[in-house]
Amino acid sequence: MAKKENKKTQPTMEELNRELRGYITQIEALRAEIAVIDENIATYRVAIKTINNLRDLGKGKNILIPIGAGAQIEAKIEDPDRVVVSIGSGISAELKAEEALTQIAKEIASLQTLRRTLEQAIAEAYQKTEELLQKTRELGQEEGKASK
Amino acid sequence: MEDRELLKQQIEKTLEILKQLPDDRRVFYNTGVLMVEVTKKEAEKLLREHLVEGPGGNTETQGGE
Numbered sequence: 001m002a003k004k005e006n007k008k009t010q011p012t013m014e015e016l017n018r019e020l021r022g023y024i025t026q027i028e029a030l031r032a033e034i035a036v037i038d039e040n041i042a043t044y045r046v047a048i049k050t051i052n053n054l055r056d057l058g059k060g061k062n063i064l065i066p067i068g069a070g071a072q073i074e075a076k077i078e079d080p081d082r083v084v085v086s087i088g089s090g091i092s093a094e095l096k097a098e099e100a101l102t103q104i105a106k107e108i109a110s111l112q113t114l115r116r117t118l119e120q121a122i123a124e125a126y127q128k129t130e131e132l133l134q135k136t137r138e139l140g141q142e143e144g145k146a147s148k
Numbered sequence: 149m150e151d152r153e154l155l156k157q158q159i160e161k162t163l164e165i166l167k168q169l170p171d172d173r174r175v176f177y178n179t180g181v182l183m184v185e186v187t188k189k190e191a192e193k194l195l196r197e198h199l200v201e202g203p204g205g206n207t208e209t210q211g212g213e
Contacts, residue, residue: 084183087162088158089159089162090194091176091194092176092178092183093166093169093174094173
């Protein structure tokens with residue numbers, strides 16, 4: 001009777017392994033999401049650098065705009081203090097450079113908050129993985145003893 | 149959260165930003181590979197249409213069967 005109850009409450013090696021694989025998959029997915037966030041943050045930082053550099057260089061500078069396939073087209077900066085920024089849902093709006101920089105800084109901050117949340121989730125998943133590994137080891141030892 | 153709900157939230161956020169923009173700011177609408185300059189009112193109308201139809205909008209071809 002006691003043996004039967006024990007079987008019910010204690011997970012089997014297969015169940016532990018399945019759960020372990022689930023956490024590993026979760027960690028991999030979270031890591032991939034963090035990589036995407038990092039790429040986005042890097043893109044925003046490039047935008048900040050570009051806005052600042054263009055403002056420093058001033059009006060009338062000739063620039064090259066990439067149009068794909070390694071080709072570029074020449075253009076002139078009319079006003080480096082006017083920046084068109086995406087505000088979501090397919091709409092972009094003209095902002096003053098300062099406003100655009102503030103908007104970008106906000107986006108970076110919110111991405112960093114999301115990144116921290118994901119890192120926390122990874123740490124928790126690691127913790128669960130460690131616990132499951134420990135349980136797997138213990139169960140392996142128990143099964144080894146029982147088979148002797 | 150459902151995709152539809154996320155889309156609604158994003159559109160509402162965009163409408164809010166649009167409202168706060170001073171009237172002298174230019175607004176552009178991303179259609180396919182082009183950015184078309186639109187008025188604030190037109191942008192709001194387009195966003196409200198997105199709320200009803202989804203971002204795909206009108207994809208019907210003229211005279212198509």
